[in-house]
Amino acid sequence: MDHAEIKDLIPLKALSRLDGDEASAVDEHLAAGCDECERELASLTEALAAMAIVESGGDGLSDRIWSRLQARLDADRPPQRIEYRTVREPSRGRGFAMLASAAVAAVVAIVVSVVFFNSRMRTDSSDVSNEIAALTARVIEVQRNLDTTGNQLAALEAKVAQTTDLTLASLGPDSQVVRLAGLPASPSATGSVALNRTEGTAMLEVSGLPPTPDDKVYEVWWIGEKQGPLKAGLFEPSSHGATIVSLDLPPPGEVVLASAITLEPSSGVEEPTGAMYLKGDFPRR
Numbered sequence: 001m002d003h004a005e006i007k008d009l010i011p012l013k014a015l016s017r018l019d020g021d022e023a024s025a026v027d028e029h030l031a032a033g034c035d036e037c038e039r040e041l042a043s044l045t046e047a048l049a050a051m052a053i054v055e056s057g058g059d060g061l062s063d064r065i066w067s068r069l070q071a072r073l074d075a076d077r078p079p080q081r082i083e084y085r086t087v088r089e090p091s092r093g094r095g096f097a098m099l100a101s102a103a104v105a106a107v108v109a110i111v112v113s114v115v116f117f118n119s120r121m122r123t124d125s126s127d128v129s130n131e132i133a134a135l136t137a138r139v140i141e142v143q144r145n146l147d148t149t150g151n152q153l154a155a156l157e158a159k160v161a162q163t164t165d166l167t168l169a170s171l172g173p174d175s176q177v178v179r180l181a182g183l184p185a186s187p188s189a190t191g192s193v194a195l196n197r198t199e200g201t202a203m204l205e206v207s208g209l210p211p212t213p214d215d216k217v218y219e220v221w222w223i224g225e226k227q228g229p230l231k232a233g234l235f236e237p238s239s240h241g242a243t244i245v246s247l248d249l250p251p252p253g254e255v256v257l258a259s260a261i262t263l264e265p266s267s268g269v270e271e272p273t274g275a276m277y278l279k280g281d282f283p284r285r
Helices: 003-014 020-031 035-054 061-075 094-171
Strands: 176-182 190-196 201-207 216-224 228-235 243-246 256-265 276-281
Touching (some): 190 276
């Protein structure tokens, strides 16, 4: 047999359906070192093995393929013919090899499709997971930005409200405004207190105070003519800009002589105990 005839029998070799002279001819051809036929045989063998893995119950795969091909051949079987060798069954030569090649090609196509589909599903799933993770991170980032913006707006609204109250306390007809000066504990600090009894408003604006220790707080005092120091409020200074604080009003009928700020324990005290940081006298009426 020549190379072309041997090559036609390679699919049957892969299916282990060669015998007699044909089997010997193919084995001798392969033993002689035909790289092309060796590669084709290896490829077909791998395809059949892959198909056996893909199909459930992979035992007897070659038998199933052979039975289907044999049924197709029996339907188109040509009459027996006599060859120069011995009388034999119709040749399973080129026509059968072409059918076997087509069947194996179909097997390869199925295997490739399954592998590609599974690979694509894994890839798509990974891509979707990555997209979900990215979107989730973006949502969290946006939520944080919204929370930060909301906090900033709330702080701004509070500042505007405090500034409005300070303005009203300062500009009313019954307003009393005193400038607070820094003392040795904080010489660069400045502030002002506005008191308007008619509007029921008392406000403090201060800047330049050092941060308070963890267990301390600034306490504001009214210095009354009759009762002496009276609690007006507690606060911690802002880390940037001026601090505006709403104060408690002094008792009705009490003449306020001055206002002062001291550093006290975090819960506040009933009478001043700590160092005085700012003080200012109210003008006499």
